[in-house]
Amino acid sequence: MKLFFNTCPRDCYDTCSIVTAVDEGKLIEVKANSNHPITQGYLCPKGQNLIKYVYHKDRVLYPLRRTGSKGEGKFKKISWDDALNEIASRLTKVINENGSKTVLHYDYGGHSGLISLNFPKRFFNAIGSAETTYSICDTAGELAVELHYGKRYGRKPEEMLKSKLIVYWGFNAAVSNLHNFGLAKQAKEKGTKIYVIDPIANETTRLGTHLRIRPATDVIFAFGIAKYLIDNELIDSDFINEHTHGFEDFKGYLSKYTTEYVSKHTGISTQDIKSFAVDYAALKPNFINIGYGLQKQINGGEIVRAICLLPALIGVPRGFYYCNSERDFDKAYLKATHLRPNNPVKYVSSQLGRDLISKEINFLFVYNANPAATSPNQTLVKKGLLHEDLFVVVHDLFLTDTTLYADIVLPAASFFETMDINISYWHYYLSLNQKAIEPIDEAKSNSEVFRLLAKKMGLSQPELFEPDEDVIKKLISTSKTIEGRYEDLLQKGFLRMKQLPLMEFQTKSGKIEFSSSRAQELGLSSFPIVLDEHPQFPLRLISSAHPLILHSQYFNIQSIKPYILVNPTDAIKRMIKNKDATRIFNERGSLVLPVKISENVPEGVIWTFRSPWVSLSHDKKNVNVLTNDDFQRSSYGSTFNSTFVELEKT
Ligand SMILES: Nc1nc2c(c(=O)[nH]1)N[C@H]1C(S)=C(S)[C@@H](COP(=O)(O)OP(=O)(O)OC[C@H]3O[C@@H](n4cnc5c(=O)[nH]c(N)nc54)[C@H](O)[C@@H]3O)O[C@H]1N2
Ligand SMILES: Nc1nc2c(c(=O)[nH]1)N[C@H]1C(S)=C(S)[C@@H](COP(=O)(O)OP(=O)(O)OC[C@H]3O[C@@H](n4cnc5c(=O)[nH]c(N)nc54)[C@H](O)[C@@H]3O)O[C@H]1N2
Ligand code: SF4
Ligand SMILES: [Mo]
Numbered sequence: 001m002k003l004f005f006n007t008c009p010r011d012c013y014d015t016c017s018i019v020t021a022v023d024e025g026k027l028i029e030v031k032a033n034s035n036h037p038i039t040q041g042y043l044c045p046k047g048q049n050l051i052k053y054v055y056h057k058d059r060v061l062y063p064l065r066r067t068g069s070k071g072e073g074k075f076k077k078i079s080w081d082d083a084l085n086e087i088a089s090r091l092t093k094v095i096n097e098n099g100s101k102t103v104l105h106y107d108y109g110g111h112s113g114l115i116s117l118n119f120p121k122r123f124f125n126a127i128g129s130a131e132t133t134y135s136i137c138d139t140a141g142e143l144a145v146e147l148h149y150g151k152r153y154g155r156k157p158e159e160m161l162k163s164k165l166i167v168y169w170g171f172n173a174a175v176s177n178l179h180n181f182g183l184a185k186q187a188k189e190k191g192t193k194i195y196v197i198d199p200i201a202n203e204t205t206r207l208g209t210h211l212r213i214r215p216a217t218d219v220i221f222a223f224g225i226a227k228y229l230i231d232n233e234l235i236d237s238d239f240i241n242e243h244t245h246g247f248e249d250f251k252g253y254l255s256k257y258t259t260e261y262v263s264k265h266t267g268i269s270t271q272d273i274k275s276f277a278v279d280y281a282a283l284k285p286n287f288i289n290i291g292y293g294l295q296k297q298i299n300g301g302e303i304v305r306a307i308c309l310l311p312a313l314i315g316v317p318r319g320f321y322y323c324n325s326e327r328d329f330d331k332a333y334l335k336a337t338h339l340r341p342n343n344p345v346k347y348v349s350s351q352l353g354r355d356l357i358s359k360e361i362n363f364l365f366v367y368n369a370n371p372a373a374t375s376p377n378q379t380l381v382k383k384g385l386l387h388e389d390l391f392v393v394v395h396d397l398f399l400t401d402t403t404l405y406a407d408i409v410l411p412a413a414s415f416f417e418t419m420d421i422n423i424s425y426w427h428y429y430l431s432l433n434q435k436a437i438e439p440i441d442e443a444k445s446n447s448e449v450f451r452l453l454a455k456k457m458g459l460s461q462p463e464l465f466e467p468d469e470d471v472i473k474k475l476i477s478t479s480k481t482i483e484g485r486y487e488d489l490l491q492k493g494f495l496r497m498k499q500l501p502l503m504e505f506q507t508k509s510g511k512i513e514f515s516s517s518r519a520q521e522l523g524l525s526s527f528p529i530v531l532d533e534h535p536q537f538p539l540r541l542i543s544s545a546h547p548l549i550l551h552s553q554y555f556n557i558q559s560i561k562p563y564i565l566v567n568p569t570d571a572i573k574r575m576i577k578n579k580d581a582t583r584i585f586n587e588r589g590s591l592v593l594p595v596k597i598s599e600n601v602p603e604g605v606i607w608t609f610r611s612p613w614v615s616l617s618h619d620k621k622n623v624n625v626l627t628n629d630d631f632q633r634s635s636y637g638s639t640f641n642s643t644f645v646e647l648e649k650t
Contacts, residue, residue, distance in 0.1 A: 001028065004436035005493030007422040008047050009116065009415045010550045011109030011137075013177040015424035016043055017494050018050075020416065020436045027051050027416060027437060036494055038157055038427045044178045045548055049557065054414045054440070056557055059397055061441035064409040070386050073404040073615070080442060080452070083408050088456035090391045090407075094363045095127065101345040103129035103363040106352060108136060110368035110396075110553070111412075111446065113420030113433055114334065114475065115468050119447035120367060122336035122463050123454055130345040130361070132352075133636040136375070138323055140637025141295040144304035145322050147516040147524070148312075150506025154320045155287045156499055157427050160187050165279060165286035166208075168196045169307055170218070170294025174203035176545040177426065180289065181207070193283055195276060197221070200542065200565075200607055201600040211276060214267040215540050215605060215641070216299045219530045222306035224262030225277045227254040229313050234281035236315025243505070244312050246515025246526070253527050267602075281314050288320045293544045297642040298533050301632050305516075305528035312512045317502045325425040327497060328481050334471065336463040350629050350638040353377050356384025366394045367412070367446055372401035373552040373622060374611045376640055377629035379589050395449055398556055401614040411443040418445035419468050421475070421489070429494045430482055524634050535644035537586050539570065539606050542641050543623045546609035555613045562617065565598045565607040566647065576649050586645045589625035592618075595647075606645065 006018040017033035030050045034041035063083035068074030094102055105124050111117065124131065133139070145152040160166055160183040173181040184207060188194055194208025199215045213221055229235050230251055240247050259270040280286065288307060295304050304322065311319025332338065347355045352375050355361060364385075375381045385392060385405035394406040403409045417440065420433040439445070444452070447468055454464035476486045481498040489495050508517040515526040549555045564584060566576065576582055578597045583590050584606070593608065601607050612622045628639045 004434040005033070005432045006030070006416060006436060007113070007420070007431040007433040008043070008050075009111045009113045009420065009422055009433065010046070010553065011112050012550060013424065013426035014038065014044070014179045015422050015427065015429075015431055016047055016179075017429070017431050018043070018047070019493070022436050025437055027054060033493055035492070036429065038179050038429060040179065040182065042182075046550055046554055049554065053554065053557055054416055056398075058399065058556060059440065059443070060399055060403070060409060060411040061443055062411055063442065066407050071382070071405050073399065075409060080444075083410060084452055084456045087393055087408055087453060091127070091363055091457065094391070098360065098362050100128040100342075101130050102360050103127065103365070104131070104347060104361045105129060105365045105367070106132060106369055106371055107367050108134070108369040110370070111415060113415065113422050114329065115420045115471060116415075116418070116446040117368065118331070118334045119468070119471065120450045122339065123450040125336055125340040126454070126459055126461055126464060127457070128341045128344070130347060132347050132349045134349060135631065135636035136349040136638050138292045138295065140301035140632045140635040141290065141292065141304035141322055143635040144295070144301045145308050145320075147305060147519045148308055148507070148513050149318065151326055151500065152322060153324050153326050153500055154318045154322050155502075156321075156324065157183055159285070159287065160184060161190070163187060163192055163286050165193045165195070165283035167280075167286070167288040168194070168198070168204055168208070169288055169290050170198060171289045171291025172198070172202050172204045172293065172544055173289065174207070175547045176291075180426065193279060195279070199602055199605055211268050211272055212602060214265070214602075215542065216297055216303075216533065217266040218294065218303040219299065219306040219528055220257065220262055221266045221268060221273075222303075222310060223254050223257040224259060224266070224273055225280065225310060226250075226313055227257045228259060228274060228277040229281055230254070232277070234277065235313045239315030240313065243317070243503070243511050245507070245509040245511040245513045250309075250514035250527060280310070284314065284316060286316065286319060287311070290320055290322045293542070293641065296638050296640045298630070298632065298639050299531045299642075300637055300639070301635050302528045302531055309512075309514055309528070312514065321426070323425050324428065324499075325423070326500070327423055328479050329475050330478050333478075334475060336461075339461055339463060348631050348636050350376050350631050353380025353382075353384045353629065356381070356387055356390065362389055362391065364390060364392045366392070366402050367396070370396070370400045370402045370552045372405060373614050374624065375629075376624055376627035376638065377588055378614070378621065378624040380629070395446065397443070400552065404615060410449060411441070413439040413443040413445045417443060418448075419472070421472050423497070428497045428499055430489065430497055431494045432489050522634065533642050537644040537646045539604060539645050539647065540641070541584070541623070541626060541643040541645045542605060542607050543610040543627065544607070549609075552611045552613055556616060560612075562593055562608060562612050562622070563596050564593045565601045566595050567601050567603045567605070568597050568599065569603045570606070570647070571595065571597045574647055574649065576647065581650045583648050583650050584626060584645050585648075586626055586643070589621070591621050591623065591625050592650055606647070
């Protein structure tokens with residue numbers, strides 16, 4: 001038996017370190033690394049299912065070619081050579097006839113290893129294809145923090161245990177970031193106070209004091225807290241004078257946000273507003289975990305802007321966690337951006353459907369993503385994927401909803417079958433993923449696919465053929481913040497990375513800017529603002545994470561049934577009873593799901609988890625037939641939670 005270090009590479013905050021036992025070339029045991037300071041010896045339920053996932057009977061293990069009509073999902077097995085020849089000749093034809101800007105690669109974080117995520121981009125850079133804005137998830141919040149702080153990094157997880165107060169703001173850590181929740185539970189046992197600001201009651205809100213905010217009113221709440229702190233002299237004036245810019249103007253800007261006004265708009269009582277403000281100022285050190293669900297709405301970026309300014313008032317530098325993904329790896333080398341002959345044409349991630357229908361895209365290469373299940377406005381996405389002039393290649397481990405629209409499906413290797421390194425967007429440990437087993441049957445890793453394809457295309461730049469291990473060694477040796485060398489990583493399975501200084505602010509003024517000069521340059525308001533939504537339907541639909549699946553991943557190997565949560569008052573109004581099959585509809589489409597009547601959602605809000613497999617759902621749809629494909633103007637950020645619907649009993 002041999003032991004290997006692996007890393008769960010899902011698009012998940014935790015980036016867990018794993019120790020894998022292999023016997024006669026087969027995975028025997030997959031366990032959390034108990035030496036890893038954040039993984040702390042336990043995996044989430046998804047991580048506990050990884051052996052089942054790797055050896056699942058439904059894995060795609062050979063290249064497939066479409067035999068039926070598009071979307072039908074009928075394929076026949078072909079050889080890798082035939083598959084690559086066909087892809088290369090189609091690609092060459094499309095580029096020669098219509099230009100490389102009509103080739104689009106749609107990819108996201110299915111495998112977030114540095115190699116698996118980025119090496120394929122060397123190929124697309126070399127051919128000069130179009131790309132997406134990569135804004136389906138957290139970009140609105142990233143820009144938000146950057147506008148006021150320069151870079152977006154915040155506090156690291158270890159500091160939770162030293163905090164007197166932890167706030168979760170639109171962040172369901174019990175489901176989406178289990179080790180964060182674990183740290184909060186440990187902190188609470190030592191006396192740390194916890195607040196959770198969320199319209200919905202869930203396992204995270206039960207850990208602390210739940211402030212049940214009306215959705216999308218968080219800018220107003222944050223401003224109310226800011227004004228209360230200022231008016232009651234609960235601020236740190238020395239810190240403000242020395243390290244911030246634009247305070248006096250900000251103070252004036254807040255004048256209308258009295259506790260009464262804020263309570264009226266947010267639904268939080270004046271007493272709760274005051275108690276939160278008093279605790280926030282008194283219980284230091286503290287920090288706010290700002291969630292991603294919160295910022296996937298029309299107001300999302302503005303909300304994160306308003307929240308991230310609060311710590312500056314009480315003198316806690318970068319007293320938040322939002323996204324710690326900025327690391328000093330040579331990204332240009334990793335993606336070989338110098339190979340690009342042009343500036344890429346960019347398509348907004350959340351508008352894939354619209355773009356496939358109306359824009360000139362003739363070749364789509366999907367890997368690390370399942371947009372037919374996860375993209376908003378699903379009906380348009382499916383329609384776009386059916387486009388006659390479009391050739392679609394999908395590289396995946398399973399016959400996902402997106403593969404059903406593929407002309408060619410390529411079998412992907414699981415992360416146990418390939419080498420990689422991972423960084424987290426939360427904690428600061430670089431983590432090794434060794435090749436523990438050989439690829440099963442004909443499965444191939446992302447980087448291998450693009451090395452082979454580059455060869456078939458007759459490309460000759462050496463960067464396109466560099467072996468994974470060489471890239472990894474070079475990335476590590478050129479990074480200045482990794483505490484250790486490649487050899488140490490092989491020994492330990494993980495290495496700590498240095499965080500940038502919390503007191504460094506990379507803004508024009510070198511200070512935290514209440515009034516953002518970068519926002520002004522971008523034509524945005526220098527202070528956060530409240531943006532209006534224009535709902536045509538009465539109920540807001542919030543969709544967030546489910547503990548057993550990761551977006552659409554693992555849905556096919558679990559048996560979970562979608563449902564919607566509806567508040568009793570909304571149910572009575574529509575004469576809907578518990579378990580009734582209910583049609584949920586809006587201007588984009590409709591979906592039938594059983595109802596669970598529950599006080600966990602407030603009046604005016606319904607909730608469901610995202611994103612079940614469409615092909616395994618009874619009416620071949622999921623929540624994304626309803627979701628909003630509009631984007632936030634400042635950042636291209638998605639707006640899933642600015643979705644409004646009506647319900648009726650079927
Ligand atoms: N198990 C599991 N874990 C995951 C994922 C998964 O699919 N499954 N996905 C991963 C990825 S890619 C992401 S982006 C993260 C997302 O994980 P989180 O950052 O936790 O985000 P969500 O789960 O989308 O939503 C979190 C909370 O935001 C609340 N919320 C929605 N609108 C508002 C609002 O206007 N105001 C306030 N205050 N709260 C609001 C929702 O009610 C919800 O409880 O999770 C990661 N982790
Ligand atoms: N309704 C609703 N929808 C949402 C959201 C929401 O809040 N509400 N949130 C959005 C967010 S935050 C995100 S991040 C997106 C995520 O959207 P996607 O990135 O599309 O999410 P996944 O379902 O994780 O799809 C990843 C795919 O990659 C495949 N994969 C895994 N490993 C590998 C590999 O090594 N190689 C290759 N080639 N493929 C691999 C998996 O099998 C899976 O099919 O979803 C968005 N969708
Ligand atoms: S999905 Fe997230 S929490 Fe679960 S094992 Fe993977 S990295 Fe860890
Ligand atoms: Mo995400």
